[in-house]
Structure formats: structure tokens, C-alpha cells
Amino acid sequence: MKAALIREFGDPGCLSYETVPDPAPDYGEVVVRVAACGVNNVDLQIRRGARVQLPLPHICGGEVAGTIVAIAPDVRAALEGTKVAVVPFIGCGHCEWCLAGRPTICRTRDTLGLKRSGGYAELVAVPASNVVPLPEALDPVDAAALTLAGLTAWHMLIGRARVQPGEWVLVLGASSGVGSIAMQLARYCGARVVATASDAAKAEKARALGAECVVDARNKDWSQQVLHATSGHGVDVVVEHVGAATWSESVKALAPGGRIVTCGATTGSSGTLDLVRLFSEELTILGSRGGSASELHQLLAVAARVGIKPVISTRLPLAHASEAHRVMERGDFFGKILLIPEGSH
Numbered sequence: 001m002k003a004a005l006i007r008e009f010g011d012p013g014c015l016s017y018e019t020v021p022d023p024a025p026d027y028g029e030v031v032v033r034v035a036a037c038g039v040n041n042v043d044l045q046i047r048r049g050a051r052v053q054l055p056l057p058h059i060c061g062g063e064v065a066g067t068i069v070a071i072a073p074d075v076r077a078a079l080e081g082t083k084v085a086v087v088p089f090i091g092c093g094h095c096e097w098c099l100a101g102r103p104t105i106c107r108t109r110d111t112l113g114l115k116r117s118g119g120y121a122e123l124v125a126v127p128a129s130n131v132v133p134l135p136e137a138l139d140p141v142d143a144a145a146l147t148l149a150g151l152t153a154w155h156m157l158i159g160r161a162r163v164q165p166g167e168w169v170l171v172l173g174a175s176s177g178v179g180s181i182a183m184q185l186a187r188y189c190g191a192r193v194v195a196t197a198s199d200a201a202k203a204e205k206a207r208a209l210g211a212e213c214v215v216d217a218r219n220k221d222w223s224q225q226v227l228h229a230t231s232g233h234g235v236d237v238v239v240e241h242v243g244a245a246t247w248s249e250s251v252k253a254l255a256p257g258g259r260i261v262t263c264g265a266t267t268g269s270s271g272t273l274d275l276v277r278l279f280s281e282e283l284t285i286l287g288s289r290g291g292s293a294s295e296l297h298q299l300l301a302v303a304a305r306v307g308i309k310p311v312i313s314t315r316l317p318l319a320h321a322s323e324a325h326r327v328m329e330r331g332d333f334f335g336k337i338l339l340i341p342e343g344s345h
Contacts, residue, residue: 002342003121004321005057009049012325015120016057017318023117023125024070030079030128031070032086035140035344036315037119038063038148038177039324039337041266042111047325052114061119062088062112063148065140066344068131075128084131085143085300086119087151088112089290093129104155104290111290120321122341132296135304145310145336146299148290149177152263154299155291156239157185161261165190167236170226170253172196172246174206174214175334178263180311182239183209188308191237194229196222196246198331205334209311223252234258244268251283259284311335317342 001023005016025031043060045051064086068079090110091103098106112118112126134143156178157163169186173179174195186193187210195211197203203214213229215222227234234255240246243265250260251273262285277283291299302308313333316324318341327333 001122002318003059004318004339005059005120006047007057009047009056012047012322012329014047015322015325017321020121022123025072025075025125027072027074028128029072029125030068030075030131031123031125032064032066032084032131033069033123033344034064034119034121034341035066036064036144036338036340037061037318038145039328039339040148040177041264041328043113044325044328046114054115059117059120060113061121061124061339062114063144064088064112064119064124064126065134065144065147067140069123071128079128079131082131083134083140085134085147085296086112086124086126087130087132087291087293087296088148089292090116090127090130093127101292101294103292120318120339122318122344130293132293132300135300137304138300141315141338141340142303142310142312143300145177145312145338146181146303147296149336150181150299150303150310151291151296152288153178153182153185153239154295156261156263156288157182157189157237159291159295160286160288161237161259163189163191163237167191168194168230168233168255169237169239170194170196170235170250171211171239172242172250173217174209174211175202175331176241177310177336178241179239180209180335181308183211184308186210186239188302188306194226194235202334205311217246221249223249226253230255237261242267244270247271254281254283256281257283259286261286261288263288313337315340
């Protein structure tokens with residue numbers, strides 16, 4: 001098969017498009033022919049050597065959908081030929097957290113494309129327990145753009161923050177994969193949406209996805225704009241995935257009784273918090289990581305039924321993985337960047 005490999009850590013040019021052996025399914029696994037693979041910040045961190053030191057060469061890519069083309073002998077044959085989305089978060093399957101349906105906090109957890117080979121390839125081997133059949137109405141390419149960013153947004157808003165109708169939800173980074181889906185999911189929950197964006201074009205697209213107000217993320221004290229937009233109430237939920245650069249303003253934007261749900265820290269992992277305000281206004285800080293197969297099943301069903309669609313900014317051939325990383329580093333995109341293997345759907 002063809003794959004985009006990291007042979008040495010460095011800039012996007014270190015990704016090499018090569019022919020490599022096809023994967024074979026191990027015990028409990030299936031092999032998926034990749035229809036599309038999303039590009040995410042974690043891929044850039046891995047490529048730079050900043051996330052985890054891995055044996056090289058390595059294949060990134062945790063956001064995959066496609067068709068099952070091979071199965072291990074212990075996997076039921078009915079799965080072969082099924083169009084599926086792949087849950088990228090992999091637990092051990094037998095610890096207390098996995099058995100409770102929370103594999104993302106399994107102590108030995110992994111993510112597709114992090115330690116094990118991922119979806120920057122024509123074929124990828126994954127645990128059979130991590131595949132979810134696609135609804136007929138859902139295109140595999142669209143589904144690929146939901147399996148990591150969309151699943152993360154679902155777990156944040158519905159699994160952790162439990163957004164209610166009529167609440168105000170602030171979505172940071174409207175142009176990101178998580179942000180562009182989170183706005184749609186917040187509206188699906190009946191919430192009112194405020195978003196942040198870094199330019200007028202991105203702000204216009206955020207409004208088209210349901211944001212009632214978009215504040216300029218380049219302003220130092222954008223939380224004041226959020227308070228003004230909500231008539232001084234503040235927001236009930238903040239979807240935070242930026243980290244140190246936005247944390248203080250995110251906290252300032254909260255209404256009494258509000259909650260921050262965070263899934264990332266791309267600008268740094270440190271943030272301050274006024275503990276007196278935390279307890280006196282009964283604020284809640286929620287960590288959120290990925291999501292489960294059950295949640296992905298729910299998300300795909302909702303997406304097919306009500307028309308929630310990932311915003312796909314850029315589709316590039318798998319051979320152009322280096323360019324996909326450059327686009328993400330420049331930040332001149334809105335939504336998802338996808339890699340499409342040659343001859344796929």
C-alpha cells in the first residue's frame with residue numbers, strides 16, 4: 001500500500017510518500033481501506049517530535065472512515081465489506097474504566113496514529129471494537145471528519161457539559177474542526193451560540209453555522225464582548241481547547257453556575273483560576289478526552305438524521321500530506337483538512 005510516513009522529526013517536508021507492506025489484522029482486529037483521514041494538531045505535534053518520541057518510521061492519522069476489507073479469524077465475518085467510522089481512542093478493554101464505557105481514561109489508553117500506525121495510508125488495522133457501521137445516508141468522507149473532532153465535540157457538549165436548551169455556549173476557535181462541529185451540536189441541543197474567530201471571513205462562516213455573535217479573538221479582552229453579547233449574563237458553557245492563551249478570558253466569560261469543558265491545550269498547559277470565584281459562583285471545570293464507540297454511534301445517527309455536516313475546508317491527495325500540514329500550520333482554513341488516498345471513495 002501507499003502511505004505518508006514520518007522518517008525523521010521536523011518540518012512538514014519530513015513526511016515521505018512511499019510504498020510499504022499492507023497491514024495484517026492481529027487478534028481482534030480488522031483492516032479498513034481508508035476513504036479519508038482527517039489532519040489534526042496532534043499529527044503536527046507528533047511530526048515535530050513534541051508529543052511522544054516514537055520509533056521511526058511512523059504513520060500518523062487518527063480520524064478515519066472507510067470499508068472493512070480484512071478480518072482476524074476471531075472476528076465475525078459479517079463485518080467484512082461494511083462501511084465504517086473508526087473510533088480513534090483505544091482502551092485495553094478489560095480495566096474498570098473500559099468496562100464502565102470510558103475507554104478514553106483507561107490507564108493504558110492509546111490513540112490511533114499516536115503509538116500505533118494510523119490512517120495516513122491506504123489501509124489501516126484497528127480493533128474490531130473500535131469500528132462503527134455508517135448510516136446509509138452518511139458519506140464515508142464526511143464520516144471521517146466526524147470521528148475525532150466531531151466525537152470530541154459530542155463528548156464535550158453532551159457527555160460532559162450536558163448542554164441544555166436556552167443556555168449560552170461559547171465556542172472557542174470557530175474555524176477549527178472541533179469548533180465548527182461544536183457550534184452545530186450546541187444548536188442541536190437548543191443552545192444559543194457565541195464564537196470566537198480571528199478574521200471577518202471566519203466570523204461570517206461561524207454565523208452561517210449558527211453563532212448569534214462572533215467576537216474577535218485578536219482582542220486582548222474579548223470576554224467583555226461576550227458579556228455584552230449575552231446582555232451581561234455571561235455564558236453557561238465554554239468549549240475550551242486552546243489552553244493558556246485563552247484560559248483567563250474563558251473564565252471571565254462564565255456566568256454564575258457556568259462550566260468550562262476543555263479538551264486541549266495547544267498554546268500551553270498552564271492557567272490561573274480565582275478559587276474564591278470558583279466556589280462562590282459555583283463554577284465547574286470539566287476535563288474531556290475523545291469519546292466512546294457508543295457516543296460515535298449516537299453522533300453518526302444524529303448527523304444522518306438532522307443533517308449535521310462537518311465543514312470540510314481542504315481535500316488533498318494522501319501524497320500531499322506535507323502540504324496539508326503546512327495549511328494547518330498557517331491557519332488559513334475553516335473546518336477540516338482531509339487526506340484522500342488514491343482511488344478511494
